[in-house]
Each structure stands twice: as structure tokens, then as C-alpha cells.
Amino acid sequence: xxxxxxxxxxxxxxxxxxxxxxxxxxxxxxxxxxxxxxxxxxxxxxxxxxxxxxxxxxxxxxxxxxxxxxxxxxxxxxxxxxxxxxxxxxxxxxxxxxxxxxxxxxxxxxxxxxxxxxxxxxxxxxxxxxxxxxxxxxxxxxxxxxxxxxxxxxxxxxxxxxxxxxxxxxxxxxxxxxxxxxxxxxxxxxxxxxxxxxxxxxxxxxxxxxxxxxxxxxxxxxxxxxxxxxxxxxxxxxxxxxxxxxxxxxxxxxxxxxxxxxxxxxxxxxxxxxxxxxxxxxxxxxxxxxxxxxxxxxxxxxxxxxxxxx
Ligand code: 9J3
Ligand code: ZN
Ligand code: ZN
Numbered sequence: 001x002x003x004x005x006x007x008x009x010x011x012x013x014x015x016x017x018x019x020x021x022x023x024x025x026x027x028x029x030x031x032x033x034x035x036x037x038x039x040x041x042x043x044x045x046x047x048x049x050x051x052x053x054x055x056x057x058x059x060x061x062x063x064x065x066x067x068x069x070x071x072x073x074x075x076x077x078x079x080x081x082x083x084x085x086x087x088x089x090x091x092x093x094x095x096x097x098x099x100x101x102x103x104x105x106x107x108x109x110x111x112x113x114x115x116x117x118x119x120x121x122x123x124x125x126x127x128x129x130x131x132x133x134x135x136x137x138x139x140x141x142x143x144x145x146x147x148x149x150x151x152x153x154x155x156x157x158x159x160x161x162x163x164x165x166x167x168x169x170x171x172x173x174x175x176x177x178x179x180x181x182x183x184x185x186x187x188x189x190x191x192x193x194x195x196x197x198x199x200x201x202x203x204x205x206x207x208x209x210x211x212x213x214x215x216x217x218x219x220x221x222x223x224x225x226x227x228x229x230x231x232x233x234x235x236x237x238x239x240x241x242x243x244x245x246x247x248x249x250x251x252x253x254x255x256x257x258x259x260x261x262x263x264x265x266x267x268x269x270x271x272x273x274x275x276x277x278x279x280x281x282x283x284x285x286x287x288x289x290x291x292x293x294x295x296x297x298x299x300x301x302x303x304x305x306x307x308x309x310x
Contacts, residue, residue: 053172053280055099055129064269064288069128071096076163080136085153087136089115092122093164094129103172103196103279104131106154108147110179110204112140113261118178120263121271128272130279131168133158137181144180144205148187151175172196172279174215176271178260179204179228182220186237189215197278199271200237201260204228209240216246216278216310220267222255223300238303246278248289248304253297266298277308 056070063069071094080088094102105125109117115134126132135154137147152175159170174197177185182203189198190212198217202225210217219241221234228234230251238249250270252259260267273288290306293299 051281051283053103053169054282054284055102055280058284059273059276059288061269061288064128064272064285065265067263068123069272071099071127071129073123073126075122078133078157078162083153083157086150086157087138089133089135089154090119090122091131091133091158091162091164092126093131093167094126097167099129101167101169102129102131103174103275104133104155104158104168104170105174105176105197105275105279106133106135106151106158107175108135108137108151108177108181108184110177110181113178113181114140117261118176118181121176121268124263124268125272125275128276130275131158131164142180144183144207145187147177147181147184148191151177151181151184151188152192174198174275174279176201178202179257182228183207186210186213186217189213189217197275199274200234201267202228202257203233203237205233205237208232208236210237211240211242213241214245216274216308217241218248218250218270218274220250220252220260220270222252222257222259224255225257227257243305244309246305246308246310248274248292248302250293250302251300253295253300255300278310 073092074095075090075092077090078088107118115136118134122132122134133154137150155173159165159168173195175185175188176199178201182200183205185198185200189195193214195215198215201220202222219234219238221230241247273285276282276285292304293302
């Protein structure tokens with residue numbers, strides 16, 4: 001009950017704080033109850049009274065596997081000349097402002113690669129209700145520690161200076177990356193515990209141990225990866241994360257180091273579920289993460305803790 005009223009009052013932009021405040025001062029307790037039932041029955045999207053971050057309709061297996069989610073997506077280019085700390089990129093975002101703000105994610109490519117190598121994730125994730133920033137790095141040879149700092153610089157740009165900053169909930173942020181960008185994803189989470197989700201995709205890093213991370217992390221490896229073999233990269237990354245942390249290890253079946261560079265339904269459905277569950281606190285997606293997915297044609301192995309604790 002207390003959660004209902006505090007939540008309703010704490011999302012002022014979407015819900016008309018002036019009108020609510022007027023009712024409260026004029027009507028007192030009766031006004032609070034009236035306003036509360038009005039908000040829960042009419043002004044809020046279904047379920048949003050319980051979770052102010054939840055966006056979009058209830059998910060299904062097919063909605064998270066689809067090539068696009070419910071939101072139409074716009075995009076804008078960020079020139080490298082207009083920013084510092086990273087190499088520019090492309091912002092993909094839900095076109096409509098009717099549903100309020102969204103969580104945001106920065107995504108780094110791997111060694112020698114450009115944002116084009118991870119571009120499929122832009123519209124795929126943004127259409128589910130996130131602002132997604134696929135970045136270029138300062139140089140294509142930057143190492144994971146640098147890529148981690150660049151992911152954070154990109155998030156700072158996104159929330160503080162970008163043209164879409166007013167569309168973002170700056171307290172609900174995450175990071176992803178491929179290969180050395182996945183290594184950078186772990187670095188970013190280690191240095192900024194306020195991040196709500198991290199997903200390294202066939203990550204590469206000389207540092208194999210990540211007990212310092214407190215951000216819920218989905219580690220994605222590929223069974224056939226010979227560049228960042230799971231036995232020396234993704235598996236120790238996952239196993240070294242704190243046992244108390246919400247964490248998961250998804251090993252793709254019949255996959256290589258470069259599987260994350262093209263549209264992939266298994267990567268998409270578990271990334272969407274992880275981002276929704278931990279950036280948006282959206283427990284409607286828990287059903288896709290717990291009980292742990294079973295091995296299949298596309299999943300070599302899946303490890304994790306269930307139920308989730310945060
Ligand atoms: O970003 C990556 O693909 C890292 C894999 C790699 O080539 O590391 C060797 C230096
Ligand atoms: Zn370490
Ligand atoms: Zn396999």
C-alpha cells in the first residue's frame with residue numbers, strides 16, 4: 001500500500017504533479033485515496049502502479065523472439081567530432097514519448113571493429129523500450145579497460161548532453177559489448193556499481209576474475225569460440241562474480257566468437273529479458289530466466305541463480 005502511494009507520487013513528469021498536489025491539499029486524506037484510485041484505474045498503464053519503470057505490454061515467448069518489439073524506433077547519429085571520451089555512435093530510441101522515460105544501454109564493439117558490428121542490437125533492443133547507444137571507440141585497437149571507460153563516457157553523454165536526454169531515466173542504465181567490448185562491459189560495471197545490468201557477449205579480457213562487480217550480469221559465451229574460448233574467458237568471468245549476485249551464464253550452441261555480430265534470436269531474447277528484469281525491475285520477464293533455460297539446439301549450457309534476489 002505504501003509502495004502504491006509513494007510510487008504514484010514519484011513519477012511526476014508522466015502523471016501531472018500539479019493536479020495531484022492540488023487534489024491533495026484541497027481534499028486531504030479523501031483526496032489522496034480518490035487520486036490513488038484514479039491513477040491506478042485510469043492514468044497509469046496496466047501494472048505501472050506497482051512498478052514505475054515497467055514499459056510495454058506483457059511479454060510472451062514470441063514477443064521476445066520477434067525481430068522487433070512493440071515500440072517504433074527512431075535513430076540519430078552522434079559524430080565523433082561532437083563528443084569526448086568515446087568515438088561517437090548511433091542512438092536508437094522509441095519514437096513515442098507517450099510512455100514516459102526509458103532505461104538506457106551503451107554497447108561497445110570489439111577489437112578492430114566498428115559500431116556496424118553490433119548495430120543489429122540497436123533497433124532490436126530499442127523496439128522493446130530502451131534507449132540504445134551503439135558506439136565507436138576512440139581507436140579500433142583500444143583495450144578492454146579503455147572500452148569500459150568509453151562505455152561510461154557514452155552513458156554520461158547520453159543522459160546529460162544528447163538530444164534524447166529527456167527521454168531517459170538516468171538512474172536505469174546498463175552496458176553491453178562484444179569481445180573486447182564485452183571485456184569493457186565488465187570493466188564498466190566494476191567501476192560504476194550504480195549500473196543496473198551488464199551483458200558481455202563472447203567477452204575477452206586478460207583479467208579473469210570479477211568479484212568486485214555488484215551489477216546483475218549475464219555472461220554470454222559461444223561453444224565454438226577459439227578467440228575468447230569459454231574455458232578461459234566467459235566461464236571464469238561468470239564463476240568469479242559474487243555468489244550472492246544475480247548472475248547468469250548463457251553458452252550459445254553451434255556458435256563462434258563472431259555470432260554476436262549478426263542478428264541472433266537467442267542472444268536477443270535473453271538480453272531483452274535480463275535488461276527488462278534488472279534495468280526496469282520488470283518481473284514479468286522472470287518467467288524467461290527462471291527456472292533456468294534447458295540445453296537445446298541453441299543453448300549449449302545455462303547457469304544462474306534462481307529465483308533472483310534483486
Ligand atoms: O575484441 C576481440 O575480438 C578480442 C579478441 C582478440 O582478437 O584479442 C586478441 C588480442
Ligand atoms: Zn579481476
Ligand atoms: Zn555445442
